[in-house]
Amino acid sequence: MEDEIVSKKSVVDYKKSQYRRGVLAELYQSGLSTLAQLAKGLHSSVPSMTNIVEELVEEKWISTFGTAVGNHGRRPVLFGLNPQNKYIIALDVSTHDTKAVVMNLQRDVVYRKEVDLRLEDTSQFADNLLTLTENVLTESGLKPSDFIALGISMPGLIHFQSGMNLTYRRINHSDDSLGSWISEKTNLPVFVVNDTKATVLGEHRFGLARGKKHVLAINIDWGVGLGIILNGDIFQGASGFAGELGHIQVDPEGELCHCGKVGCLDTITSATSLMRRVRRGLKEGRASKLSAYLEKIDQIDIENVIEAARQGDSFAIDILYEVGTELGKGLSIAVHLFNPEIVIVDGIVVKAGAFITNPIGQAINKYCLSDFRSDLSIEISQLGEKAKWIGIHAYVLDQVISSL
Amino acid sequence: MEDEIVSKKSVVDYKKSQYRRGVLAELYQSGLSTLAQLAKGLHSSVPSMTNIVEELVEEKWISTFGTAVGNHGRRPVLFGLNPQNKYIIALDVSTHDTKAVVMNLQRDVVYRKEVDLRLEDTSQFADNLLTLTENVLTESGLKPSDFIALGISMPGLIHFQSGMNLTYRRINHSDDSLGSWISEKTNLPVFVVNDTKATVLGEHRFGLARGKKHVLAINIDWGVGLGIILNGDIFQGASGFAGELGHIQVDPEGELCHCGKVGCLDTITSATSLMRRVRRGLKEGRASKLSAYLEKIDQIDIENVIEAARQGDSFAIDILYEVGTELGKGLSIAVHLFNPEIVIVDGIVVKAGAFITNPIGQAINKYCLSDFRSDLSIEISQLGEKAKWIGIHAYVLDQVISSL
DNA sequence: CTTAGTATTTAAAATAATTAATAAATAACG
């Protein structure tokens, strides 16, 4: 019954809704646009755009930003997403801490909080994350009605359809996903996205990969993740698991991985395993500046290794080289399969700069067919940790807009 | 100047053109549709569709196919692509022969020819292919004006933007691609597509993978190729090279590949290398029914091996098992990266049936994370060689329609 | 400082597309 009422006038409504979404998406990407630009971009006319835009201004989605300068003739009015009235919360969850960021529609950070909440596979974690969220809601000083959505990025296999994190199953409350549980409690739409996918989306929309059609972003952190942009969109695969590079087998005689298989790329290249090999090497008596840490060997961390490499420590350099080579080998597989225009390297390891990118580049040269390399550039992320918040923001806004 | 005339009335023209393409695409997929179905599918109204459809009938693109049966009420008129007046030539080029097929818009084969023209890296090949094309044009008995386009599928890295085959560079006339050269000579639009990509498109549009969003099709032939459908579309990558599974390294101490690298998957799993190992095994005196061929060892071919396996020959079974396992290993990498819903096995080796699919399935079970396997089905192509023609047809028609 | 030139905005007219209404076709039912 209700369905029939909705389907009345359906065609007109559908088209209008398409235009509304189009305008918001366009303004999100462009920052500021004139009516003429919007009309052209959406294959519509200026008077039509005037209508749509007026409506969206009314609803506080967009606002005017003065007029454009420079050209001859009458200066056109600029429109952009409203920097007030509507806010998004981004929770960047990892295994070592959690960051909460409140942003307006223009991605300006209006509130930030970093807490010592580590992702672990317990139901307690969900409770803590909810508490954090509620704290952010009040501490930010904004009206509850000003928040339009909450985005959470975290590692793990996140089932696209249900939002369940299958790697950390206990954080889901019974058969409800963490996301829908928090959504219920906070009365906000919640979107959960894999951290690497958020990162690549950030890099694609507002970073180095802007405007590229096919992008790979490799994120080297506590594990290895591959974020993929295809045809300008984040690529999820059938269930949301696409890009699981960390668990392809690279060494049949390698170490046992936590996933249960043997010789996964993760067992060689993740920061965890890198540190394991550093400690083993030091214990075996390898000559290195890092030997100074021998007594307190558990306190040594990856930044120490990178620092040592910078100072010319050959043990540290070797270790990084080894990791970079294996990463490059894994990446060349992905390059052969995806044929991207650009590969972005991201994560903790980027602090190692050329110590890690050189071997990656070398391995790609060695293991990739030349035709794949000719139009391919390999870059280090410039957005850094911001890429993730921006990616969450873009992901959430995409979802919100498309549900409008 | 002309540009300005075109851009007059541009928005209206654009929308109409969108509808026209939409109707053709819809009818191509559905076979037959009613006005109401078209209107619903394209978010438009019945009177509008009536207009568009009338125009397309006028232009001989579509025609009526009586009325639908079964329902109450007045029976709706069915429309479908016109089976007369417009034809497509598909050339299926491989390293062992070339097939030419003329099809109408409904994919009915109206003329077929198989010639002993083998793909080789010479300019002579281009001349021969042109001759073949011209013969087909005349021998088919159709009016030249009835042909709307020519599609060519062939192995190799085919540069998406230029249509150049980079694996067989000499078939291109100077700096003109084979495709545009033939196009010039025949006055027909020509589209060149990689054979594996054509196959997966065929399987997706009218085969086992119909309606699936993400599909991998592995084609085991003189080499290994991976065809990829993502979000319902053929995935080309930045330059058209996506899916090059054959040249990922699987064995650092393996054989030298013709591509210049070492231990490519191709060196283990292609039909060529399979035969090499069969011959080597026989020479080394492995017990096998195939030993009967020892004197004429060069005449033995893959079908003999498969036949031997069917008869229980354990050497043949072992060889196929080995190949299947390596293929499965390679495929699991692709599964981890693409997270598809279905994997289709295609090519010569399918005649081996379970002898090849069992080890593939087993390897996927062994090397894939369980979450990737739960919704994944592995099937053997049912379309067989037809998949490629149908894929060429679909590819060509997609291109023609989108240029309308 | 005025005027010519350029471009946007607003308003009005023309066109196109949708919805609503009516006519036509067909199966089910009494």
Add this chain to the structure above:
DNA sequence: CGTTATTTATTAATTATTTTAAATACTAAG
């Protein structure tokens, strides 16, 4: 076998959108 219910096709009326034209706003040149 005719009537009714149901569905589709066609036409008319209404609504929406585009196009055209006029008005406005601004730059730059004389």
